[in-house]
């Protein structure tokens with residue numbers, strides 16, 4: 001992590017704009033609290049990625065929140081090129097002051113340079129692949145796949161530096177850790193699958209009870225999450241010999257359905273809460 005941080009600060013001087021990729025479902029937990037300090041006065045574009053999986057109403061609230069804080073933010077789905085249309089233009093406009101300074105000094109124009117930073121599994125490689133227009137980097141549904149940085153000529157008017165999945169948020173707060181585990185940003189080995197799913201079910205019971213009932217065909221929600229997981233296990237046929245619910249299998253199933261967006265478009269965090 002220290003090495004990754006050093007890499008960011010060493011490359012920072014090479015770029016005009018930092019694109020901070022965060023997860024639209026957990027915009028606070030998926031940010032590194034030190035990012036501001038790390039990039040200093042460098043212009044920054046915040047991309048709320050995986051917006052296709054997040055609650056559009058809540059994403060709108062987050063965009064307003066960032067705008068009110070003086071940040072430039074866009075909601076995107078790196079997997080969908082159409083949603084990325086505004087990115088190059090926004091990067092160029094953020095890079096403009098730096099490029100004007102450059103041109104005044106050297107009398108030569110140059111393309112804006114950008115760097116993407118974000119936590120593991122947030123979609124950095126997917127974003128680059130889409131921007132470049134063809135598959136070039138390994139994308140995997142597993143944190144920590146990218147190991148080495150590399151330059152990518154995105155197009156004539158944009159140069160991009162790919163960085164490894166670098167900035168982990170501080171997981172001193174257990175709830176932050178559980179949110180990151182639920183969305184797949186940290187390895188399933190850190191928290192038990194059951195603990196993550198029970199946390200998730202608690203959150204969904206509060207925020208999206210209707211979606212839960214619909215997905216798992218429940219008339220009403222059981223009064224606690226352990227019972228809810230039992231119900232889900234029965235409905236999904238996650239049973240042990242003898243008919244008892246296999247809670248691990250039920251939990252994994254439920255988590256997979258959440259991560260794939262099958263329960264619905266869900267945001268686990270609201271601004272200012």
Ligand SMILES: Nc1nc2c(ncn2[C@@H]2O[C@H](COP(=O)(O)OP(=O)(O)OP(=O)(O)O)[C@@H](O)[C@H]2O)c(=O)[nH]1
Pocket residue numbers: 049050051052053076077078079080118119120121122123124125126127138139140141142143144145146164165166
């Ligand atoms: N639904 C959805 N899935 C996405 C989106 N962006 C990325 N993914 C998926 O998220 C997973 C991780 O994407 P990567 O691009 O490998 O993430 P990364 O940030 O490069 O990950 P590391 O290299 O491990 O740090 C993959 O399964 C992608 O298909 C998105 O906008 N929407």
Ligand SMILES: [Mg+2]
Pocket residue numbers: 124125126138139145146165
């Ligand atoms: Mg990657």
